[in-house]
Amino acid sequence: MDNQEIRDAGLKVTLPRIKILEILEQNPDLHVSAEDVYKRLLEKGEEIGLATVYRVLTQFEAAGLVQRHNFESGYSVFELDRGGHHDHIVCVRCGRVAEFYDETIEKRQQKIAEEHGFEIKDHSLTLYGHCTDPKCKEKKGKK
Amino acid sequence: MDNQEIRDAGLKVTLPRIKILEILEQNPDLHVSAEDVYKRLLEKGEEIGLATVYRVLTQFEAAGLVQRHNFESGYSVFELDRGGHHDHIVCVRCGRVAEFYDETIEKRQQKIAEEHGFEIKDHSLTLYGHCTDPKCKEKKGKK
DNA sequence: ATGTATGCAAAACATTTGCACCTGG
DNA sequence: CCAGGTGCAAATGTTTTGCATACAT
Helix, strand or coil: CCCHHHHHCCCCCCHHHHHHHHHHHHCCCCCEEHHHHHHHHHHCCCCCCHHHHHHHHHHHHHCCCEEEECCCCCCCEEEECCCCCCEEEEECCCCCEEEECCHHHHHHHHHHHHHCCEEEEEEEEEEEEEECCCCECECCCCC | CCCHHHHHCCCCCCHHHHHHHHHHHHCCCCCEEHHHHHHHHHHCCCCCCHHHHHHHHHHHHHCCCEEEECCCCCCCEEEECCCCCCEEEEECCCCCEEEECCHHHHHHHHHHHHHCCEEEEEEEEEEEEEECCCCECECCCCC
């Protein structure tokens, strides 16, 4: 049976949680705000409150199912945690998000933390720039 | 004459701006929230509104005088832009902030951006962890 | 003088919470 | 049946804004 991941998180398999997980799995760019999720639920005709979206996303985050990112936008964006760690490149013009993983950088971070007497729990590396996508021009309008 | 930096930013040299700049220059850890600045102004007996603090900090940011960071804390922190670029290590227990600069990482970022067809404008690298400072234990309580 | 700045209060956002009702196991 | 989940509205915390007044230049 599906939705095992929800059950594994110790959560009841309810309609809102199923639908929200579905959206995260299907969403093209995979990086969505709570509002984004909420709007897509409405488009699908689902009657799910924004508060529930936040609650579910927070629970999913606690369960390690999704990751929350705080880019420079003033709100959080979420993405399904598909296992492999990666960092992000965000286009400041169109909002497009690319992912990357760089072993060299990861190793250096570890070393730097040691040098400064920190025990690293997490890190966030985000590059901001302009992408070369031909469609890149207009603002994405998250709100 | 002092406060030339304010004049150079195209801003009138007013008392609030002078005082706020002073605080940024004097503050021990150099990473303060708008509230922090506001509270220190009050301590000094200055009658400056929180709204003004936000306005001035935003103007200073636009002028390149200060940098704004969005760590995972839910509010922005500001620091004087003393020229040299650097990244941050934030202690998730006590809020302490350390700075570092790593040439290797900087170079890799450039290369990665190229590979993904991005022209980098900026980046943000923040490590989160526990520091080994003996005083580190209690929350810092920004509010 | 005169265009900017400021203070205050209200507004705007993103996110969280209290509470009565609903629902999955 | 019953603990846990949800919707709604109200509360929160941060940052922004409208407007009448005060101030640099």
